[in-house]
Amino acid sequence: MLSRTQRPPNTTPTEALRLVKVTKTYGTADSKVTALEDVTLSLPRGTFTAVMGPSGSGKSTLLQCAAGLDAPDTGIVMVDGTEMTGGTEAQLTKFRRTRIGFVFQQYNLLDTLTVAQNTILPLKLARRRVNRKRVEEILTAVGLEGRLGHRPDQLSGGQRQRVAIARALVTEPSVIFADEPTGALDTRSAREVLHLLQEAVRIHDRTVVMVTHDPVAASYADAVLFLADGRLVGEMRRPTADAVAERLAHLGDDVPAGV
Numbered sequence: 063m064l065s066r067t068q069r070p071p072n073t074t075p076t077e078a079l080r081l082v083k084v085t086k087t088y089g090t091a092d093s094k095v096t097a098l099e100d101v102t103l104s105l106p107r108g109t110f111t112a113v114m115g116p117s118g119s120g121k122s123t124l125l126q127c128a129a130g131l132d133a134p135d136t137g138i139v140m141v142d143g144t145e146m147t148g149g150t151e152a153q154l155t156k157f158r159r160t161r162i163g164f165v166f167q168q169y170n171l172l173d174t175l176t177v178a179q180n181t182i183l184p185l186k187l188a189r190r191r192v193n194r195k196r197v198e199e200i201l202t203a204v205g206l207e208g209r210l211g212h213r214p215d216q217l218s219g220g221q222r223q224r225v226a227i228a229r230a231l232v233t234e235p236s237v238i239f240a241d242e243p244t245g246a247l248d249t250r251s252a253r254e255v256l257h258l259l260q261e262a263v264r265i266h267d268r269t270v271v272m273v274t275h276d277p278v279a280a281s282y283a284d285a286v287l288f289l290a291d292g293r294l295v296g297e298m299r300r301p302t303a304d305a306v307a308e309r310l311a312h313l314g315d316d317v318p319a320g321v
């Protein structure tokens with residue numbers, strides 16, 4: 063049941079995301095893979111966090127579980143003090159549509175819809191009122207004024223990702239999950255997208271969680287969480303690209319003995 067009553071002690075109103083002992087395995091018996099093991103974390107509202115780690119370390123699984131797109135085997139996920147784990151699929155879908163935004167590497171825009179129509183899609187799906195003025199403000203803020211009637215195939219990759227960010231902002235969600243949002247972009251477009259994610263945090267008080275392989279992208283975040291073999295093995299506040307790259311190179315050294 064999606065409920066506020068199961069809030070664990072110490073949950074504060076400023077906490078946007080909490081994971082408690084989240085474990086996720088794929089496959090069965092001899093083909094079993096532990097993608098996440100006992101992951102516990104707490105992210106305050108209005109913060110920008112990058113998640114890094116080697117390929118297969120569980121980054122996407124963490125994002126999927128934290129965003130309610132996949133269910134952990136065990137453990138609790140809370141967004142804004144509301145537990146997401148344990149509800150029905152319909153409850154979860156409704157909750158996601160109002161409280162969570164997504165930005166994907168490949169934009170996930172609908173080719174047949176215009177920029178404006180793609181942006182308001184989450185509001186339509188949630189049967190919420192569309193404030194046209196607000197939508198125009200958001201699209202102007204991401205630099206897409208004058209492009210409202212364009213379709214995705216008339217836009218550059220960077221512009222498409224800015225539509226995706228506008229779409230993620232339009233429902234005013236608590237948490238925006240971004241999975242490699244700059245992975246398909248050139249350096250300049252990537253920088254613009256990262257600035258927009260920073261603004262979502264600084265100006266709109268959203269909480270952003272971003273999976274990335276790129277230490278430069280991670281340096282735009284307030285903090286970096288490091289994963290290795292499905293476990294959280296470290297955290298870095300006020301990251302620089304060099305410090306992140308150095309830490310990644312020695313990540314195996316951080317895994318506790320016996321793992």
Ligand SMILES: Nc1ncnc2c1ncn2[C@@H]1O[C@H](COP(=O)(O)OP(=O)(O)OP(=O)(O)O)[C@@H](O)[C@H]1O
Pocket residue numbers: 088089095096097115116117118119120121122123124
């Ligand atoms: N649907 C699935 N079925 C089986 N195994 C899976 C599935 N999804 C992920 N895994 C496994 O779980 C582990 C973690 O995968 P995950 O995609 O979360 O890692 P990642 O850190 O995001 O990797 P990458 O950086 O390569 O995208 C890997 O060993 C992967 O093979």
